Amino acid sequence: MLSRTASCLYWLGRYVERAEFTARLVEATLRLDALSTRPAGDAAWLSAMKVLDADIAFAATGQALTPRNVTRFLTVSVGHPGSVLFCLNAARDNAKAVRTALSREAWSAINRAWLLFHGKTSPGDTEQVLNLVAQAEAETRGFEGAIGRMLRNPSSRFIRLGAAIERADNTARLLDVKYHILLPEGEAVGGAVDRDQWTTILQTVSAVNAYRWLYREGLKPWLVTELLILRRELPRSLAACGEEVVQHLAGIGKETGNQGEADRLARDRHAEFGSARIEQIIATGLHEYLEDYLEANAALDAAIARQFRFY
Amino acid sequence: MGRPFDEIRGFSEGAGARPEFAALGQWLDETPAAELQRRQEAAEATFRQLGITFAVYGDEAAAERIIPFDIVPRIFTASEWSSLSAGLVQRVEAINAFLTDIYGPRKILADGIIPEDLILRNPQFRPEIVGSRPPHDVWSHICGIDLVRTGPDDFWVLEDNARTPSGVSYMLENREAMIRLCPELFQMYQVEPVDSYTDLLHETMQSVAPRGCGSDPVCVILTPGHYNSAYYEHSFLADTIGIELVEAADLEVDDDKVWMRTITGRVQVHVIYRRIDDDFLDPLIFRPDSLLGVPGLISAYRAGNVTIVNAPGTGIADDKAVYSYMPEIVRYYSGGDPLLPNVETYRCREPEMLSYVLDNLEKLVVKLVDGSGGYGMLVGPMASKTQIEDFRAALKAEPHRYIAQPTLALSTVPTLTEKGIAPRHVDFRPFVLSQPGRVKIVPGGLTRVALKEGSLVVNSSQGGGTKDSFILANNGGRS
Numbered sequence: 001m002l003s004r005t006a007s008c009l010y011w012l013g014r015y016v017e018r019a020e021f022t023a024r025l026v027e028a029t030l031r032l033d034a035l036s037t038r039p040a041g042d043a044a045w046l047s048a049m050k051v052l053d054a055d056i057a058f059a060a061t062g063q064a065l066t067p068r069n070v071t072r073f074l075t076v077s078v079g080h081p082g083s084v085l086f087c088l089n090a091a092r093d094n095a096k097a098v099r100t101a102l103s104r105e106a107w108s109a110i111n112r113a114w115l116l117f118h119g120k121t122s123p124g125d126t127e128q129v130l131n132l133v134a135q136a137e138a139e140t141r142g143f144e145g146a147i148g149r150m151l152r153n154p155s156s157r158f159i160r161l162g163a164a165i166e167r168a169d170n171t172a173r174l175l176d177v178k179y180h181i182l183l184p185e186g187e188a189v190g191g192a193v194d195r196d197q198w199t200t201i202l203q204t205v206s207a208v209n210a211y212r213w214l215y216r217e218g219l220k221p222w223l224v225t226e227l228l229i230l231r232r233e234l235p236r237s238l239a240a241c242g243e244e245v246v247q248h249l250a251g252i253g254k255e256t257g258n259q260g261e262a263d264r265l266a267r268d269r270h271a272e273f274g275s276a277r278i279e280q281i282i283a284t285g286l287h288e289y290l291e292d293y294l295e296a297n298a299a300l301d302a303a304i305a306r307q308f309r310f311y
Numbered sequence: 312m313g314r315p316f317d318e319i320r321g322f323s324e325g326a327g328a329r330p331e332f333a334a335l336g337q338w339l340d341e342t343p344a345a346e347l348q349r350r351q352e353a354a355e356a357t358f359r360q361l362g363i364t365f366a367v368y369g370d371e372a373a374a375e376r377i378i379p380f381d382i383v384p385r386i387f388t389a390s391e392w393s394s395l396s397a398g399l400v401q402r403v404e405a406i407n408a409f410l411t412d413i414y415g416p417r418k419i420l421a422d423g424i425i426p427e428d429l430i431l432r433n434p435q436f437r438p439e440i441v442g443s444r445p446p447h448d449v450w451s452h453i454c455g456i457d458l459v460r461t462g463p464d465d466f467w468v469l470e471d472n473a474r475t476p477s478g479v480s481y482m483l484e485n486r487e488a489m490i491r492l493c494p495e496l497f498q499m500y501q502v503e504p505v506d507s508y509t510d511l512l513h514e515t516m517q518s519v520a521p522r523g524c525g526s527d528p529v530c531v532i533l534t535p536g537h538y539n540s541a542y543y544e545h546s547f548l549a550d551t552i553g554i555e556l557v558e559a560a561d562l563e564v565d566d567d568k569v570w571m572r573t574i575t576g577r578v579q580v581h582v583i584y585r586r587i588d589d590d591f592l593d594p595l596i597f598r599p600d601s602l603l604g605v606p607g608l609i610s611a612y613r614a615g616n617v618t619i620v621n622a623p624g625t626g627i628a629d630d631k632a633v634y635s636y637m638p639e640i641v642r643y644y645s646g647g648d649p650l651l652p653n654v655e656t657y658r659c660r661e662p663e664m665l666s667y668v669l670d671n672l673e674k675l676v677v678k679l680v681d682g683s684g685g686y687g688m689l690v691g692p693m694a695s696k697t698q699i700e701d702f703r704a705a706l707k708a709e710p711h712r713y714i715a716q717p718t719l720a721l722s723t724v725p726t727l728t729e730k731g732i733a734p735r736h737v738d739f740r741p742f743v744l745s746q747p748g749r750v751k752i753v754p755g756g757l758t759r760v761a762l763k764e765g766s767l768v769v770n771s772s773q774g775g776g777t778k779d780s781f782i783l784a785n786n787g788g789r790s
Contacts, residue, residue, distance in 0.1 A: 002561050003572045096537040099546035100556050108360045154574070258575050308574040 001256070005098045006158050007310035012094040013162025016110065019087035020140040021170040021204070022052060023133045026074050026084075028203040030126060032196050033067055044200075045070045050177045051170075054082050067126075075123045075132065084136060085117040101155040105146040113139035154252050161248040161304070168241035169297055174204055175228055176290040198224055205236040225286065226278040238293065239273040245300070246270045262303040269296060315720045316462050317734050318385060331786060332386055334499045339383065344731045351382040351727055354488040378481065379776035384489060384496065385724045385737060385758045388786045392503075392754055395458070395466060395741070398651030400750045401641060403454050403743045406473055406628045408644035410450035414441050414624060424643050425636050429660075433633070435626035435681065437589060439596050443613045445622040446519045447747035452620045453512070453584075454743040455479075455757075458651070460722040467654045467719070469738065471637065473629040474621060475586050478757040478777075479742050480544035483508060483551075485779040486755070501784040503754035509551040511744055511751055516582045518746040519618050528581035531555045531571065533562070535587045535603055545586050559587075564607030567614040583608075584620045592623060631680040631714045632658055654719065660711040668715040669706060672699050675715040676767075677706070690767055692718050721767055724778065726760055736761045738769050739780065754782035 029048040033041065042065055049055040049070065057080055063069040077083040092114040095102060102110075116135055123129045144163075150156040178201055198219045202208045207227060214231060215223050232239045245266045253259035281289050305311060314322060319336055321328035358377045387395070412419050413430060414437075420427045430436055455476025457469045486505050490497060513530065520528035534545040536558050549556035561571050562580065570577040585592065591603040598604070611617045627633060633640075635656035641649040657664040657675075668675060672691050679687040689702045706713055723734035741756035758778040759769035769775040 001574050002555055002557060003574050004558065004561050005555075006574045093537070096542070099537075099543075100550040111360060252574075256575050309572060 001101070001154050003309040005101050006154070006308045007305070008094040008098040009101060009155055009158035010162035010304070010310070012091050012098070012110075013159035013164075014166040015087045015091035015094065016113075016140050016143055017163040017166040018082070018170070019084045019091065019113070020137060021167070022074055022082065022084050022087065023136045023140075024204045024206065025051060025174075026071060027130060027133045027137075028200045030067070030071070030130065031203065032200045034126060047177050049074070051173050052082050053173070054080065057082075071123055071129055075129065076117060076120045084133075085120065088114045088117050088136075098155075103146060103150045106143060106150060109139060109143040109146045113143065152251070154255050157248045157251050157255075161245060161252070164241045164244040164248065165297060165301055165304075167236055168238055168245075169294065171205060171228055171236050171238055171241070172290050172293050172297070174201060175225065176287060176294070179225075179286045179290070195219060201228070205234070207234055207236065210234055222278055222282060225282065229281065230273060230276060230278060239270075242266070242270045242273055249304075258307065260303075260307045262300060262307045265296075265300045265303050269300070315734070315736065316460065316465075316722045318460070318722050318724050318737075320725070320734075321463075331388060335384075335386065335496070338496065338499065339725055339732055344727065347382050347727050347732075350492040351380065354380050354382065354492055357488065358484070378771045379762060380485060380488065381726050381735075381760055381762075381776050381778045382489075382493065383725050383727060383732070384493075384779040384781050385739075386500070386781045386783065388783050390786055392782045394650070396752050396754075398466075398649070399456055399741060399743050399752055401645050401647070401650050402456060402468065402471070402637070403451065403745055403750050405637075405641040405644045406454065406471060407448065407450050407745055409640050410622070410625060410628055411444070411448045412644075413627060415444070419640070419643055422643075424639050425633070429632060429636075430627060433627055433630055435624075435630045437597075437624040437627075439609065440613070440622075440624045446521060446615075446618055449519055449745045449747060450622040451625045451628060452515055452519065452622075452745050454745070455740045456743060458739045458741070459654075459719055460737075460739070461719055462722075466651060468637070468651050469654055470631070471629045471634060472740070473625045474588065476740070476742065477541040477544055477586075478740055478759075479508060480547045481777045482742070482753075482755050482757050482780070483547075485777055489779045496781075500781060503782040503784055505753050505755035508742070508753040508755075509548060511753060512548065512584075513552045513554070515744045515746050515751075516584055516618075516620060519620065520581045521615055521618055524579075524581040529571075529578060530582040530584065531557045531580050533557055533559065533583050533585040533587060535559075535591065539586075541586065548584075559591075559603050559605045562605045562608070564605060564611050567607070567611045567616055569605070569608065569611050569617045580617060582618045582620060589623050589626060592619070631656075631678055632660065632711075635714060654716045657715040659706055659713040659715060664715075665706065665710045668713075669703060672703060674718060676718050677702055677713055677715045680712055680714055688768070690718065693765070693767070718767070721761075724758070724760065726762070726778075728762070728764070733764070735764075736767050736769065737778070756780050 025048050029044050032044045045065060045067060046055060049058055052074065054074065058070065058073050061073065073080055074083055076085045078085065080086060092110055095107060095110045099107060113136060116132070116139060123132055147156050147159050178197060198221070199208065201224065202211055205228060210233070211219070211224065211227055214227060214233065227234055227237065229238045231237050232243060234240055249263045249266050253263060316322055319329060319332045355377055358380065409419065419425055420430060451473040453476060455472040455478065457472065458466050459469045460466050482505055516530040517528055531554055532545055532549045534542060534556055536542070539545070546556055555571065557571055563570050563572065569580045569583070571580050587603060590598045593606060593608040594604040595606050596609040609623065612619050612623065634653070635658050637653050638649050657668050659665045659668055668677065672689070675691045677689040689698060691699065721736040721738065724737050725732045726735035728735070737758050737760045739756050739758050741752055744751045758780045759771070759775050760778055761767060761769045762776045763774060
């Protein structure tokens with residue numbers, strides 16, 4: 001496989017995942033803002049943008065912090081490199097450059113998702129946004145489905161490798177921005193805002209029902225944290241993403257004979273999850289833990305690029 | 312311009328109607344236009360979903376469009392096809408012999424058949440490759456010969472495309488769409504299949520691999536990238552054949568060998584089907600300012616370590632001024648009369664012809680010798696006074712850049728329009744593949760149709776569409 005092809009496939013996986021995550025976060029924040037008994041307002045949108053690393057870019061546009069402005073910025077802004085539209089553009093660009101490595105189904109799924117946003121300048125009112133976001137999620141799920149049915153060859157593995165790295169990144173960011181809400185210092189836990197916040201987080205990683213199934217008790221911050229970091233049953237947990245990364249790298253290694261630094265880093269990280277306990281992570285500082293994790297994830301991304309000669 | 316010949320219904324007064332196509336005529340009469348419209352829209356929706364798009368230069372708003380597809384096929388009988396193919400084989404063999412001669416001994420110039428300066432001072436002539444010979448003397452491996460028709464037995468070659476002709480993916484995808492949407496037509500007629508084209512293309516690439524690279528040469532398709540107007544076709548061909556689609560940045564030359572960069576290291580490449588112009592092949596040789604090329608590629612080619620398909624320098628064979636000598640060229644190398652005639656062509660570089668052209672602009676078609684895609688072209692009978700005067704001035708300023716031809720009454724084929732089925736002008740581009748010692752043609756080609764009423768310009772960049780082209784296994788009907 002051409003190095004450029006591998007790189008495009010990897011980034012295709014990352015961008016589709018990022019588009020979906022952003023769409024989910026917008027959906028969950030709208031819910032938090034509009035449906036909760038005590039509207040969380042500005043803080044909800046500000047923290048959503050922090051998760052996406054978009055707060056500074058948004059401030060630079062000079063627009064007022066209103067749900068409508070932020071929603072437009074995060075969904076259809078052409079200039080903002082994190083908007084759903086931008087991610088889908090980038091995903092399709094990468095997909096187009098490697099058409100031959102994709103199945104027709106995978107290509108048309110990404111093309112359909114792109115057509116959904118192409119040329120849109122305003123996402124419309126709340127109901128229309130929710131609609132658009134739901135459609136985007138459906139198309140990206142369709143893409144994942146098509147990838148799942150592609151040949152188990154390096155092509156599909158590079159896409160899923162990129163998706164797993166991106167997913168881990170998103171989950172860690174989401175937790176990091178919301179951790180102080182999850183684990184407030186010196187404040188009673190369990191108020192209504194907290195409940196809505198937890199629900200927002202679980203919704204963003206589509207784990208509302210999963211939580212109930214796994215814990216069978218009310219929302220407890222440390223359990224939500226455990227679910228998102230350590231529970232392998234949840235596809236968006238850091239442990240599950242790490243496991244996936246190891247598998248895809250091993251698969252690529254087996255099929256191409258190329259194994260190296262990235263495999264080693266991924267395996268080491270995966271092994272750490274085996275012995276980790278949530279009490280310990282919280283005791284030594286969740287924020288510090290997540291910061292270290294994001295750094296290690298970036299190092300793994302760089303090692304993958306080196307190992308497969310992306311540049 | 313005479314009266315146009317309709318390929319299904321004959322001349323307007325009924326002469327030349329085609330009894331063998333009566334079944335298609337009946338199908339057209341009996342299928343409601345709304346039903347045809349529905350099927351056509353279904354085909355176009357599929358094309359859009361697959362991303363079968365092309366880009367139009369200078370039209371940012373419509374960066375990606377699909378080429379309009381017309382559901383009514385165009386039909387050739389087996390005997391029409393067999394005489395066409397004989398003419399195509401003869402013409403393409405002559406083109407390859409001409410290129411071997413021009414870049415070698417130059418006998419045709421020494422014998423005074425073609426003026427020397429028309430070749431040697433032509434920008435399409437590449438002095439950089441004089442003296443190099445591609446494997447088996449095949450230069451233009453893939454030729455797209457544009458044919459037009461004016462009567463039941465009157466076919467003309469309008470243009471030879473000997474560089475990197477495109478459109479073959481439409482021949483293949485249009486057929487897939489027709490089989491899906493109009494299966495009844497394939498019950499009605501026994502149509503020759505076209506889907507072996509990609510195998511034949513791969514076979515052609517393998518057949519010209521450099522000596523000593525073993526039985527399984529590494530073949531690739533070289534594309535300028537996914538912003539190119541024909542990118543879909545490049546990726547379609549690579550995908551269907553099962554070979555890598557590379558960009559220049561994926562290739563490097565080392566020790567006069569070409570390598571592609573892969574995730575497991577570099578792999579030597581033996582045959583490159585390039586879909587980029589000569590100018591952008593190798594910045595060391597052709598265009599130093601080009602970012603597209605592969606430095607050292609021409610040196611590797613000259614060393615015989617890689618075959619470039621089509622070979623560098625083939626542009627001299629499809630220059631429009633050289634086109635006007637094609638009858639002489641065919642006669643010179645084949646020893647016989649051309650089976651397919653040229654359209655009469657006035658070379659504006661010659662003063663007498665220029666003055667005739669200037670006196671008859673409103674009747675003629677004027678083209679740039681190195682133009683393509685329907686750009687830089689005047690269709691006299693359709694042009695405004697201003698357009699004619701603009702061309703008059705341009706012709707006087709740089710006559711050597713132009714040729715002129717009589718305006719032909721191109722044949723028409725029934726086509727689905729907003730007002731129902733109506734005749735529209737068409738041309739035809741079959742794809743001719745040259746292998747060592749033999750020429751092969753898949754029975755089919757690309758029919759382009761001018762969708763605007765009365766228009767004679769079929770180029771997709773000028774609002775043209777495409778049709779499927781049926782070549783019948785017999786002379787009509789399903790026997």
